[in-house]
Amino acid sequence: MFRKLTIAFFLLLAPAAAQAQDWPQRPVRLVVPYAAGGGTDIVARVIGQKLGDALGQPFIVENKPGASGMLGAQFVAKSDADGYTLLVASPAEIALDQNLFAKIAYDSLRDFAPITLLAWTPIVLAAYPGFPASTVPELVELARAKPTNFSSPGVGSAHHLVGEYINAVAGTHLVHVPYRGAAPAVTDNVAGQIGLTISGMPPVVPFLQAGSLKAIAVTSAKRLPIFPNIPAMAETKDFEDFDFTNWFGLLGRAGTPQPILDKLSRVAVTSLQNAGVRDILKSQAAQPVGNTPAEFGQFIRDESAKYKKIVTVTGVKVD
Numbered sequence: 268m269f270r271k272l273t274i275a276f277f278l279l280l281a282p283a284a285a286q287a288q289d290w291p292q293r294p295v296r297l298v299v300p301y302a303a304g305g306g307t308d309i310v311a312r313v314i315g316q317k318l319g320d321a322l323g324q325p326f327i328v329e330n331k332p333g334a335s336g337m338l339g340a341q342f343v344a345k346s347d348a349d350g351y352t353l354l355v356a357s358p359a360e361i362a363l364d365q366n367l368f369a370k371i372a373y374d375s376l377r378d379f380a381p382i383t384l385l386a387w388t389p390i391v392l393a394a395y396p397g398f399p400a401s402t403v404p405e406l407v408e409l410a411r412a413k414p415t416n417f418s419s420p421g422v423g424s425a426h427h428l429v430g431e432y433i434n435a436v437a438g439t440h441l442v443h444v445p446y447r448g449a450a451p452a453v454t455d456n457v458a459g460q461i462g463l464t465i466s467g468m469p470p471v472v473p474f475l476q477a478g479s480l481k482a483i484a485v486t487s488a489k490r491l492p493i494f495p496n497i498p499a500m501a502e503t504k505d506f507e508d509f510d511f512t513n514w515f516g517l518l519g520r521a522g523t524p525q526p527i528l529d530k531l532s533r534v535a536v537t538s539l540q541n542a543g544v545r546d547i548l549k550s551q552a553a554q555p556v557g558n559t560p561a562e563f564g565q566f567i568r569d570e571s572a573k574y575k576k577i578v579t580v581t582g583v584k585v586d
Contacts, residue, residue: 287524287526287527287529287530288526290350290527290530291322291323291324291350291351292324293324293351294324294325294326294327294351295318295319295322295324295325295326295327295350295351295352295353296326296327296329296351296352296353297311297315297326297327297328297329297353297354297355298329298331298339298342298343298352298353298354298355299311299328299329299330299331299339299355300331300332300333300336300337300338300339300340300354300356300357300360301330301332301336301339301357301420301421301447301448301449302330302332302420302447302448302449302450302451303330303448303450304448304449304450304470305420305448305449305450305467305469305470306357306388306449306466306467306468306469306470306513306515306551306553307355307356307357307467307515308328308330309469309470309551309553310355310385310386310469310515310548310553311328311355311515312328313544313547313548314355314385314517314535314538314539314544315327315328317538317541317544318531318534318535318538321534321537321538322534328355332447332448333447334421335359335360335364335368335421335422335423335424336356336357336359336360336364336421336424337360337364337368337371337372337373339354339360340354340356340360340361340364340373340375340379341372341373343379343518343519343520344372344373344378344379344520344521345373346520347520348380348519348520348521348522348523348524349520349523349527350519350523350524350527350528350531352519352520353382353517353518353519353531354379354517354518354519355385355515355516355517356379356515356516356517356518357424357425357467357513357514357515357516358424358425358513358514358570358574359421359423359424359425360375361375361379361516361518361567361570361571362375362567362570362571362573362574363423363424363425363428363571363574363578364423365571366571366574366575366578367423367574367578367583367584367585368423368584368585369584369585375567375571376567376568376571377521378520378521379518379519379520379521380518380519380520380521380522380523380528380560381516381518381528381560381561381563381564381567382516382517382518382519382528382531382532382535382560382563383516383517383531383532383535383536383539383556383557383558383559383560383563384514384515384516384556384557384558384562384563384566385514385515385516385517385535385539385555385556385557386514386515386539386548386553386554386555386556387512387513387514387515387553387554387556388467388468388469388512388513388514388515388551388552388553388554389468389485389486389487389491389499389511389512389513389552390425390426390429390465390466390467390468390485390486390487390511390512390513391465391466391467391468391471391482391484391485391486391497392406392417392429392463392464392465392482392483392484392485392486392500393453393456393463393464393465393466393471393474393475393480393481393482393483394456394462394463394464394480394481394483395456395457395458395459395462395479395480395481396478396479396480396481397459398462398463398481399462400483401481401483402483402484402498403483403484403498403500403503403506404503406439406463406483407433407437407439410433410434410437410439410440410441411437411438411439411440413440414440414441414442415439415440415441415442415462415463416441416442416443416444416461416462416463417430417441417442417443417444417461417462417463417464417465418443418444418445418446418452418455418456418461418463418464418465418466419443419444419445419446419452419464419465419466420445420446420447420448420449420452420466421445421446421447421448422443422445422585423583423585425511425512425513425574426449426465426466426467426513427443427445427465427583428511428574428577428578428581428583429465429486429511430443430465431443431581431583432509432511432577432580432581433506434581435580435581435582436505436506437505437506441463444461449466449467449469449470450470452464452466453466453470453471453474453480456480457474457479457480463483467513468485468491468513468551468552468553469551469552469553472550472551472552475494482494482497484497484498484499484500484502484503485497485498485499485500486499486500486509486510486511486512487499487510487511487512488501488509488510489501491552493549493550493552494552514556514570515553516563516566516567517531517535519531525560528560529560532558532559532560535557536557536558539555539556539557540555540557
């Protein structure tokens with residue numbers, strides 16, 4: 268009996284394994300739930316090129332911005348579970364939105380299949396050169412004295428929550444101004460139309476290097492090697508436990524055959540080990556990662572628990 272059950276088990280696995288071996292047979296869509304030019308978009312285009320080279324089919328980036336990343340995520344959640352529509356995600360639509368929004372059209376823990384964590388980057392508080400604060404203490408003093416606008420991509424993004432968490436911890440009056448993506452938020456920041464932006468690092472890096480923006484602080488626990496002069500929030504009193512990062516992960520639709528997910532994970536991890544890819548990501552202040560579907564799944568659960576606590580502390584809720 269045991270022998271018959273074993274044979275039956277492997278017979279069931281055989282079609283899925285064969286399907287993975289033949290996959291992909293046509294172009295694969297990489298859905299980015301934000302506008303072009305932001306950190307998620309930049310990482311998707313870098314990894315998409317390498318995946319396409321390795322697997323012999325184009326990986327085409329499609330930007331589907333809106334509703335704090337939820338429109339793009341919902342599109343993938345409702346797609347066929349065949350590996351041809353993938354999501355390049357950030358914390359907002361996977362770990363945060365389910366804790367923040369009263370209504371959401373998908374379950375991030377149920378409707379997606381983790382593939383690998385691609386990279387992470389700190390969030391940065393950046394300002395145009397004439398902004399009256401250049402350090403965290405100066406920003407706190409300014410925003411305690413009067414309401415101070417800050418931009419971020421969308422409502423309910425990790426960037427948005429950073430600003431609200433500063434308000435909760437320091438008693439400041441940072442006022443959120445949402446944008447449809449990081450690129451337009453940064454563009455208006457450079458033009459001085461808004462004084463402060465809280466953004467992922469990649470879209471800000473060229474402006475920091477050109478001197479058209481100044482960085483007040485990064486939100487990771489430590490400074491970045493590429494920008495050693497930018498302090499970490501954790502170096503300032505009252506923010507010692509501050510550790511927010513913006514991460515980028517690759518996910519498929521739940522129900523995608525596991526051999527396809529495993530194949531994607533292996534190829535993505537190999538791509539992230541490529542020296543050229545690592546150099547590109549590090550030049551954007553993004554740190555490459557690469558892990559297994561199981562490891563990425565546990566990471567998502569941990570991040571969801573973290574943001575649930577942060578939403579409670581800030582009191583932010585969106586109807």
